[in-house]
Amino acid sequence: MTNAPTPCPLPSAGAPHAATEAPNAAAAGSPAPADTSTAAPTSASTASPASAGSPAPSEASVQLTMLGTGNAAVTRCYNTCFALRFGARVLLVDGGGGNGILPRLEAADIALRDICDVFLTHTHTDHIFGLVWVLRMVAQAVNAGQQREPLHVYGHAEGLRALESICRLTLPGKVCRQFGAAILFRPLEDGEAFSAAGMQLRAFDIGSTKAKQFGFTLALPGGGTLACLGDEPFAERTRPFVEGADWLLCEAFCCYEDRERFHPYEKHHSTAQDAGRLAAGLGVKHLLLYHTEDADLPRRRERYSREASAFFPGPVLVPDDGESLWL
Ligand SMILES: [Zn+2]
Numbered sequence: 001m002t003n004a005p006t007p008c009p010l011p012s013a014g015a016p017h018a019a020t021e022a023p024n025a026a027a028a029g030s031p032a033p034a035d036t037s038t039a040a041p042t043s044a045s046t047a048s049p050a051s052a053g054s055p056a057p058s059e060a061s062v063q064l065t066m067l068g069t070g071n072a073a074v075t076r077c078y079n080t081c082f083a084l085r086f087g088a089r090v091l092l093v094d095g096g097g098g099n100g101i102l103p104r105l106e107a108a109d110i111a112l113r114d115i116c117d118v119f120l121t122h123t124h125t126d127h128i129f130g131l132v133w134v135l136r137m138v139a140q141a142v143n144a145g146q147q148r149e150p151l152h153v154y155g156h157a158e159g160l161r162a163l164e165s166i167c168r169l170t171l172p173g174k175v176c177r178q179f180g181a182a183i184l185f186r187p188l189e190d191g192e193a194f195s196a197a198g199m200q201l202r203a204f205d206i207g208s209t210k211a212k213q214f215g216f217t218l219a220l221p222g223g224g225t226l227a228c229l230g231d232e233p234f235a236e237r238t239r240p241f242v243e244g245a246d247w248l249l250c251e252a253f254c255c256y257e258d259r260e261r262f263h264p265y266e267k268h269h270s271t272a273q274d275a276g277r278l279a280a281g282l283g284v285k286h287l288l289l290y291h292t293e294d295a296d297l298p299r300r301r302e303r304y305s306r307e308a309s310a311f312f313p314g315p316v317l318v319p320d321d322g323e324s325l326w327l
Contacts, residue, residue, distance in 0.1 A: 057326050060222030062086045062199065065324040066290065067104040068096045071253060071269075072126035074294040077321045079126035080231070080251070082290075083110055084197060086221060091117045091197040093228065095130025102133055107322055112137050113148045117196035119203075120155035121230045122213035123162040131163055136171050139178035150184050154194055154203070157187035158212045188214065207235040210268060217241050220327055227284070231291055233270045234278050247327060248284040250275045251291035255307050262293050276308030276316070288317040 063085040068078030079096035083105075092115050095101045105112065118134065121127055131153070138151050153160060164185060168176050179185065188194060190205040200219045205212070206229065215230040215238060224246035229238070231251050242248065253269030254262035264271050270278070272289060279287040289304050296303070301318040308316045317325065 058222060059087070060220075062218075062220055062222070062226075062327045063324055064226075064327055065108045065110065066319040066321060067101065067108060069290045069292060069319060069321050070294050071251075071291050072097070072124065076294040076297055078104055079130070080291040081127065081130060082249075083108065083115075084199070084218065084226075085110070085114075086197050086199050088114060089117075089197040090115045091119060091199065092131075092134065093119045094121055094127040095132070095134055097126040098129045099133050101130035102137065104321065108324070112141060113146065116149055116151060118151065118153045119196065119201075119214075119216060120153065120159045120163060121215065121228075122155075122208065122211045123159050124211060124231070127231065128159070128163055128166065132167055132170060135163075135167055135183055136175055139171075139175040139183060142178055142182040143174060148182070150182055152184050152186050152196065154186045154188055154196065156190075156203075156205070156212050156214050159214075160185045160187050190214075202241065204238050204241045206230050206232055207237050208232050215241070217245065220246070222327075224285075224327070226327060232268055233274065234282075239282070242282060242284070244283050246285045247288060248279050248282065248286065249288045249290065250278065252289040252304060252308070253291065254293045255303055257307070258293075258295075272304040272307040273311060276311035279308070279312040279314065279316075284314065286315050286317065287312055288319065290319070292318075 065083045065085065067081045067083060070077040070079055072079060078100050081094040081096040081101065084091045084093065090110055112134065115134065118131060120131060142148065153163065164179060188203040191202065193200065193202045195201065199221060201216050203214045203216045206215050213230050213232065215228050218226040220226060226247040226249065227242035227245035228249040229242065229251065251270055252272045252275045253264035253267065254271055256271040256273035259271060275287060275289055287308060289308065292300060292304065304318045305316045
């Protein structure tokens with residue numbers, strides 16, 4: 001089901017340059033990429049996008065665009081995946097569950113040609129299948145004569161083997177012939193440093209008991225760090241990588257007050273309250289929540305922010321699909 005394009009209109013519908021949108025009006029008037037006003041829970045619920053075409057705060061800034069923010073079963077938004085743009089180059093992190101990645105990239109004004117690196121966290125359907133489409137479209141463009149730098153696909157070996165196998169089972173041979181040529185799989189070890197889209201990152205094994213999974217930290221070119229915990233609750237073994245991060249990206253399956261309805265713990269996921277406690281304990285500066293249920297998207301930002309903010313004193317961001325912010 002997640003392979004089908006989801007019917008919900010993106011928040012940026014009608015605005016072709018969604019990738020340049022800031023998360024709310026406060027960000028629009030501020031050149032500071034980490035302006036805490038961009039994430040204040042009280043203003044977030046009434047956030048409105050900045051005007052299209054706003055310039056990057058500085059050449060060292062990284063633009064984070066949430067292409068999808070939902071969990072595996074969502075129907076009103078896309079599965080969680082995001083892009084990190086540094087200059088003209090883009091790192092795509094996961095692909096969501098299917099072809100819906102393509103309209104979301106288009107709405108975010110992210111050209112496939114600009115995606116030079118991909119990071120796959122793990123093999124679950126809501127993360128891996130969108131990448132099949134990305135690889136397909138990249139290979140087809142190269143086959144049609146497009147000049148572009150090779151696409152590097154990073155992840156743990158198990159995940160990359162699964163992705164390549166799915167591609168070989170479902171895509172034409174002439175597409176798969178670009179594997180090893182225009183598309184290069186780059187398996188990473190736990191703790192290994194690598195560069196992507198001109199940025200320095202380090203992958204780490206989150207110790208998942210479900211499917212082997214990597215998170216990563218990113219050294220922001222302008223200073224500070226971003227830590228992506230992947231798709232599971234924090235594991236103590238990853239503390240050295242993520243403690244004190246400037247930006248913590250953390251899954252929040254639902255609000256704690258809705259735990260009896262969505263059963264986050266049975267599915268090995270966190271609540272917004274858990275994420276708030278975690279962010280406080282890790283001493284991070286900003287908390288971004290994703291991979292949520294989609295029962296009430298219009299109120300999601302307000303509700304999740306409020307719950308996490310009861311435990312975490314810093315800014316809490318709960319972006320919608322298509323929203324961007326500068327780091
Ligand atoms: Zn997931």
